Amino acid sequence: MFKILVIMSLSLAAIAANLNVQKSEIIAHTEVFGDNEINPSTRNVKAQLNIDKELESIKGRIYFETISLISQKEDRDKHMYELLNIEKYKTISFDITNIIKNETNYTINGFLTLNGLKKDISIKSNIEEQDNQILLSGNFSFNLTDFKLEPPTMFFLTVRDQIDINYNIKLNKAK
Template sequence: MIKLSITALLLAASVYGGSLSFESGSIKAHTEVFGDSSIDPVFKKATSHFSMGDSVTSLRGSMDVSIGDFVSDNSKRDTNMHETMESDKFPKASFEVKEVVAKGGDNVLLKGTLSLHGISKPLSFEGTLTQDVSKVRIKAKSSIKMSDFGITPPKMVFLTVRDQVDLNVDVVLKR
């Protein structure tokens, strides 16, 4: 009887704890320039290195994206964006979750470090983190300045792309 209880407990722990892998979703960036207000490139692929126990506040780890996978609706703009971000020299960006603060209900604050363009800086995302038996969903927002990461906002003739980039994450991780 005790052996059966321990086995059941270990099986339950394996369902609610352990590693989480990227299943689907996107990480979108938004910035603006006069005359082209919808500059919205997106990542649809990522690699996650997360683990989580039975509580959403136990989420720890990181998610990486390849800068070459960053695409918008304009291939010429994508080429310029990859050049501006020096994707050949800095091929990856990563966000490491160091703390999850519960804010009531499914609302959380994800505190961590963003590594981009060879520079690492503290960053927090505000949003929701929900879970069921087989999946965890993160929907969160934040913003950065390109110049904080050593990236000069591109110019097009007399127009300059806005330095601020709004980030929207909507990813599903599987257990």
């Protein structure tokens, strides 16, 4: 019986493929009331993802180091790093638990981990497959206060609670 289980496990592993990040960009957007907007981004996205046959079988983690978020204003980046407590929480991650195909796109369900807190989140996403490449793209929003982060105030200026995320992640299949 043990031999059969080992053979079945090995054959299932042979079907699955790892997905490696080839090219990526995640852009966060918020606004400072009475001033302008803040748009930090990162291209240093990493993944521990795998896929069986269908796109709906993708599971695993997409993450980046928090310090890799950079905006056009270095002084605001320092405040952002302080707010995000980068000394204690070095990464921001999204764990994909399941993907559901809709008529025109996909719903990706999983957990967003920020500030040491893990929250359920559902994201509408475009997922395209060509050759051995998969492109994930879309956007979603969350509130800082959902992750026990208080939007900062600077003098008479207040940062908006809502953060809008736009992402494009190109993955390669590797066996």
